[in-house]
Amino acid sequence: MNCEHIYLLLLTQKISFVFCIGKNLFTWMGPTPIVHFSEPALVKEILSNVYQFHKPSGGNPLRKLLETGLVNKDADQWTKHRKIMNPAFHVEKLKHMVPAFYTCTAEMINKWEDMLKTQSSCELNIVPYFKRLTCDVISRTAFGSSFEEGQRIFELLIEQVDLLVKTRQSIYIPGTSWLPTKRNNRMREIDRELKTLIRSHIDNRIIAMERGEGMKDDLLGILLDSNFKAIKEQGNNNSGLTIDEIIEECKFLYVGGHETTLNFLVWSMVLLAQHTDWQDKARDEVSQFIGDNIPDKDALNRLKILGMFINEVLRLYPPAPMTQRMIHQETKLGDITLPAGSMLHLHIMLLHHDRDVWGDDVKEFKPERFSDGVSKVTKGQASYVPFGVGPRICIAQNSTLMEAKLVLAMILKRYRLELSPSYTHAPHVYVTLEAQHGAHLILHKL
DSSP states (O other): OHHHHHHHHHHHOOOOOOEEEEEEEEEEEEEEEEEEOOHHHHHHHHHHHHTTOOOOOOSOOOGGSSSSGGOOOOOOHHHHHHHHHGGOOOOGGHHHHHHHHHHHHHHHHHHHHHHHHSSSSSEEEHHHHHHHHHHHHHHHHHHHHHHHHHHHHHHHHHHEEEHHHHTTTTTTOOOGSSSSOOOHHHHHHHHHHHHHHHHHHHHHHHHHHHTOOOOOSSHHHHHHHHHHHHHHHOGGGGGGHHHHHHHHHHHHHHHHHHHHHHHHHHHHHHHHOOOHHHHHHHHHHHHHHHSSSSHHHHHTTTTHHHHHHHHHHHHOOSSSSSSEOSSOOOETTTTEETTTTTTEEEEEHHHHHHHHHOOOOTOOGGGGGGGGOOOHHHTTOOOOOOOOOGGGGGGTTTHHHHHHHHHHHHHHHEEEEETTOOOOEEEEEEEEETTTTOOOOEEEEE
């Protein structure tokens, strides 16, 4: 960890005391030791051991109203949830998602076409359009419904996210979560309404299944089917998920899938507009392999240049720049002995900007570094982990990458992208790494 990285931590996390060993940094928050890791081998070991390194617990109990589902499970609970959810994200299921990706993107582009009926170019902030697009994709792929049908769920989730972030930014005093404050009451009201709305979706599916109707091939349908099979195979309800746990996973699909994909697409558009040479290369590739056809899974898999471009976007702007773990007992990690109760901060952004791995051009935008694949450039190290690594790697990684390729391909076929003079570059961590002041681009109709 170099001086630049240490200064960044001092500035952003208000740390007053630092003890550094190699690429690992030790700080304290009151009596709690915090270890900051940016050494690939240790990050891989931490992320690969789900039984020893746990998701952080404690803090304000109201966090659990939103921080639910697979991403926050540990040990045996994580294993059970992951096993039941895996079929919904199997690579063969992607072909059923592609038509939904296409429909949602086409609807967004139609709105842009209406704006360009009387002019050849227009300026717009793409963030609101991609926010609606990613919401629509989740509604269709997860529940087989349109954005309008899922709009209330998204409105509530966005409000809940804002309230949760404000909660995180304040010091938690034990017991205050039960006080009838305006914020506490509103967070619980939102949670009750969300559970009612999502439960109605689930109840309707269960009723249809009991009538003998076939299970829909969306994420909720596959999840329910997988859950019933797990219970039937073991002859034990404890082998499956409860209705409340399924509701948690649905909330996780909405929040996790929306925030990650939204900001990933925004940064991709910004970098396409900044680097017009790569924009032209990617457009030529799209014309060669897709042309005027509707993209399918096989055609999207052939877009190697766009794949290299996407990898470099994720290297420079990983959706989650830092992730956390904690230990409940004294643990030996490499040459370091960590006391029980230690918090571990794994700095994905620092891994992606490590000169020892990426070279002196680490800060430059160079998609060609991925021309021979990720493992070639990282030499097998855990130095590129935008979706995590090990058994807890993001379950929706393949669907997210497929969605991004299709959306960008459809846009490149129709528009030349240019950064607006009003664009202000301000990466900012809110829930994920977002463009704080929006992303103002100029679309030129081809």
